[in-house]
Amino acid sequence: MAQQKGKKIPERADKSGFFTARSTPNRAQGQHEADQDGGGDDTLPLQNSPDHGNLPVTQEILRACLDEMSDKLLNKIQASVTALGKDIQELGERTAHVENHMGEYEEAYNDLADHVQALEKQLTSAQLKLSDLEDRSRRQNLRAQGITESVMQADIPKFLTGFFKCLIPDIPTEMILLDRAHLVAKPKFLPAEAARDTLTHLHYYHVKEAILKGARNRTNIPAKYSQLQIYADLSAATLQRRREFKETTETLREHKIPYRWGHPVRLIIQRNGTFTHVTTPEEGLKALKQWDLPVRKQRGRTASPQRLRQDWKKAKK
Incomplete structure (x- = not known):
């Protein structure tokens, strides 16, 4: 095998130093080297690594920090609870004050409701008595509806006497004595062409009652009287009450x-x-x-004020 020509690499004098651990550079040196090579080194500095030699001291410091934090948190909670307790106490006092006044208002309202109901009964009784007195003054009156304007005012008594004789043929004509008979004002709600009512006062009450009974059971009435209707003359209050x-x-x-x-x-x-x-x-x-x-159908009525009922319990002090 041919030997490569070139510079010969010198051998280490001591090979044992190859396996020795490299010294860890300090932070400043590592930062300097990182700045020199552009920060390409992937190795992070061990700046937050725990110091195993100082472990008991670290626990004491941590315990002291936790105790200090718990004391501060406890003080804040106690202050909040104290403030909340004051607010609840104030709210309870205000609620008790309102409840006491509501009880007084309830009693006053119930007294007023009782008085109103009593006054309503008295007013109704007085109105009934007044309407009864007015009706007694009209008890011998009859109201005839349907007499046309063609009948002259002077001929109305004779016209009504003939009509009454048809209703009560058994009663002598001389008993059908009319003290007065005249037209009355027309109500505003009636049309202009409607005939006005005629009011007549009979001298004998029993004749008036017989005429009303005959009007309810009339038969064989002449044509000129066919449109006539006979009613008792009642006060407006009585008619409203009957409705x-x-x-x-x-x-x-x-x-x-x-x-x-x-x-x-x-x-x-x-x-x-x-x-x-x-x-x-x-x-x-x-x-x-x-x-x-x-x-079938009931009309709505205006109800009298009703008594109130206390539906709450007073707060305990």
């Missing part, structure tokens, strides 16, 4: 249960041989419910 019983009266008529009106305004219902007196619309609906008579 409040509309649901009850409609149900009674639907089931063919007889009834009549009493004074002051009340319903006298005859069912199974028994008379039931109803003084308020609520009593009428209650009676229908007891008789299992369904009401």
Whole structure:
């Protein structure tokens, strides 16, 4: 084999130094070398490596740091809990104050509600008495509807007398005595072509009642009287009060249960041989419910203020 020509590499004098450990360069030297070779060395400096020789000292320092942190955290928690306790105590005092005042307000409101209900009953009773007095002053009046304007004012008594005689033929003509008869003002809601009502006052009350009964059962009436309708002359308050019983009266008529009106305004219902007196619309609906008579539609009513009920418990101090 041919020997390569060139410079001869000298042999190491001591081969044992080849296996000796290299000294670790310090941080400054390593940084200097990294700067010289452009930072291409992949070896990281061991700057955070633990010092096994100082291990007990490190544990003491760590324990001291943890104790200091726990003391600070505990102080902060205690301060927060103290502040929160003060807020809760203040809130409890305010809640107790509000509850005490709410109890006072509840008592005052309930007293007012009781007074309002009592005053409503008194007002209703007074209105019924006034309307009854007004109706008593009209008890011998009759209201005729359907007399045309072609009948002159002077001829109205004679015209009505002839009509009443057709309704009560058994009563002598001289008993059908009219004290007065005249036209009344037309309500604004009626059309212009509608005829005005005629108000008449009869001298005898029993004749007036007989005329009303004959008007309900009239037969064989002449053509000139066919359009006439006869009603009792009642006050506006009484008519309004009767309209409040509309649901009850409609149900009674639907089931063919007889009834009549009493004074002051009340319903006298005859069912199974028994008379039931109803003084308020609520009593009428209650009676229908007891008789299992369904009401098609009920109107909404304005309810009286009801008493309050305490639905909370006072906070404990």
